[in-house]
Amino acid sequence: MKRTLSSLILLTLTAASILLCLAVIADRPNKSLNGFSRKIIPREFSVLREWIFSEKVMAVAGIHANTIYLSTPDPARLLAWDLVSGKVQMIQLSLPAARDPNENFHTTVRYPNYYITGTNSRRLIVVNLLASGFAEYDIPTGPVLSTIITDSNHALLRCVDTVKHILEFVAFDFRRKEIIQRRPVLVNRDPSIYANDGMLSLDKENMNCWYTHFYSNAMLLVSPSKLNMRKWKTIDTNNIPKIGSARIGDAIAISKASTNINLANFAYKGKLYVQSALMADNENIRDFRDYAVIDLYDPAYSGSFYLPLSKEKLKQFMFDEKGNLITLLDDRILVFEQSD
Amino acid sequence: MKKTIAEIAACLLILLFVYAGLSKLLDYHDFRFQLGRSPYLEKFAGFASWLMPASEIGAAVLLAFRKTRTAGFYLSFLLMLLFTGYIFIMLRYSSFLPCSCGGVLEALSWQQHFYFNIFFVILSLVGVLVLSRHPSTIEK
Numbered sequence: 001m002k003r004t005l006s007s008l009i010l011l012t013l014t015a016a017s018i019l020l021c022l023a024v025i026a027d028r029p030n031k032s033l034n035g036f037s038r039k040i041i042p043r044e045f046s047v048l049r050e051w052i053f054s055e056k057v058m059a060v061a062g063i064h065a066n067t068i069y070l071s072t073p074d075p076a077r078l079l080a081w082d083l084v085s086g087k088v089q090m091i092q093l094s095l096p097a098a099r100d101p102n103e104n105f106h107t108t109v110r111y112p113n114y115y116i117t118g119t120n121s122r123r124l125i126v127v128n129l130l131a132s133g134f135a136e137y138d139i140p141t142g143p144v145l146s147t148i149i150t151d152s153n154h155a156l157l158r159c160v161d162t163v164k165h166i167l168e169f170v171a172f173d174f175r176r177k178e179i180i181q182r183r184p185v186l187v188n189r190d191p192s193i194y195a196n197d198g199m200l201s202l203d204k205e206n207m208n209c210w211y212t213h214f215y216s217n218a219m220l221l222v223s224p225s226k227l228n229m230r231k232w233k234t235i236d237t238n239n240i241p242k243i244g245s246a247r248i249g250d251a252i253a254i255s256k257a258s259t260n261i262n263l264a265n266f267a268y269k270g271k272l273y274v275q276s277a278l279m280a281d282n283e284n285i286r287d288f289r290d291y292a293v294i295d296l297y298d299p300a301y302s303g304s305f306y307l308p309l310s311k312e313k314l315k316q317f318m319f320d321e322k323g324n325l326i327t328l329l330d331d332r333i334l335v336f337e338q339s340d
Numbered sequence: 341m342k343k344t345i346a347e348i349a350a351c352l353l354i355l356l357f358v359y360a361g362l363s364k365l366l367d368y369h370d371f372r373f374q375l376g377r378s379p380y381l382e383k384f385a386g387f388a389s390w391l392m393p394a395s396e397i398g399a400a401v402l403l404a405f406r407k408t409r410t411a412g413f414y415l416s417f418l419l420m421l422l423f424t425g426y427i428f429i430m431l432r433y434s435s436f437l438p439c440s441c442g443g444v445l446e447a448l449s450w451q452q453h454f455y456f457n458i459f460f461v462i463l464s465l466v467g468v469l470v471l472s473r474h475p476s477t478i479e480k
Contacts, residue, residue: 001472001473003472004468004469004472007414007468008417008465008468011414011417011418011421012421014418015418015421015422015425016425018422019422019425019426019429022380022381022426022429023380023429025380025383233370237374240449
């Protein structure tokens with residue numbers, strides 16, 4: 001017994017010595033840091049075009065032949081901005097009962113078609129902008145959070161399974177007029193309702209979809225038809241969303257604001273561009289405050305660059321066919337020309 | 341009774357070490373990356389990322405055989421003390437907590453993980469004490 005106790009004491013002392021050595025070598029961590037570093041890629045951006053909106057614009061619905069299509073609060077009303085002439089054309093469509101002002105909707109222009117999904121409409125409307133006819137498709141899913149038109153025959157919908165309270169991806173075939181695949185998504189191991197908040201983008205060149213979560217470092221690479229998923233992480237250390245919630249009887253209420261980790265994203269030529277909300281340990285605080293920082297993943301982190309958008313909320317960004325960067329802000333749209 | 345306690349303790353520790361060790365190896369790049377972010381382990385991340393799963397699987401192997409079970413409990417005790425001490429230091433001194441645990445253990449908060457580890461420290465200790473008092477349990 002004495003021998004056993006001696007051994008246990010010796011092992012305890014060994015463990016304490018190893019930990020003490022680690023603490024001494026590390027010299028205690030700096031308490032003010034976020035725990036990750038950025039590799040800055042120098043890029044120069046100059047404003048090529050700018051349009052200050054005279055009416056509310058919701059999102060960039062699509063780009064085709066030097067024209068940017070913008071959705072408005074009315075799904076039947078599109079704005080087409082010609083990048084060459086600078087002229088704006090208003091397109092007023094005649095739609096079925098899709099124009100419910102209380103319904104959240106998502107729009108995509110894949111010229112000549114215009115696609116609309118409503119969060120709870122359970123249907124997808126396809127309008128031909130040239131022929132002005134439309135087709136309606138039933139989509140038996142829970143609330144639709146966003147829709148990606150992957151090609152002329154397929155769509156990928158990000159939905160909520162309100163029975164299991166999880167996020168799911170649904171692949172829809174326009175020719176067969178039915179759902180061909182559906183997969184549940186657990187973006188991280190937090191089953192809270194907030195796990196649904198994120199952004200889905202399509203890399204048209206490689207036919208891959210990317211999903212980033214707003215409140216954690218979860219990142220998914222999804223094949224649009226088979227819905228095979230690979231999980232990755234962005235460079236920060238936030239594996240679990242930091243959202244405070246309080247239970248009051250049967251109800252759950254948010255007790256503190258969520259911590260945003262990753263904001264808007266865009267997939268382009270095999271890379272994912274993500275606007276980050278976190279400052280890196282090696283980052284200059286002025287750079288972080290004065291610019292929008294964009295991290296690049298392929299899918300491992302490969303570097304970051306700054307966009308000259310001081311203190312303005314970047315709602316959406318994307319590259320056009322010429323490689324110009326289109327950025328949507330609250331009150332205007334800016335097109336940047338970039339040089340490496 | 342004592343034999344049963346030792347068997348159960350060994351089984352639980354084997355389950356833990358095999359699961360944790362394999363999870364780390366299967367997601368090695370992520371594990372190595374997360375270790376590199378630890379303020380205490382960043383300088384040894386390459387070395388530690390192999391040593392940790394190897395030690396866990398080694399402990400599981402020692403616990404699996406009756407002849408080496410006592411050594412397995414001693415190694416488990418040392419490993420669990422190190423892991424628990426590391427979590428304590430991180431909780432006490434570090435403002436950011438990179439998660440390098442494999443599999444479902446990642447779902448535990450650091451506080452939960454601390455208590456989870458204490459349970460296994462006690463389990464290892466129980467195993468050592470039972471086998472040292474009743475060495476016959478390993479001969480049968």
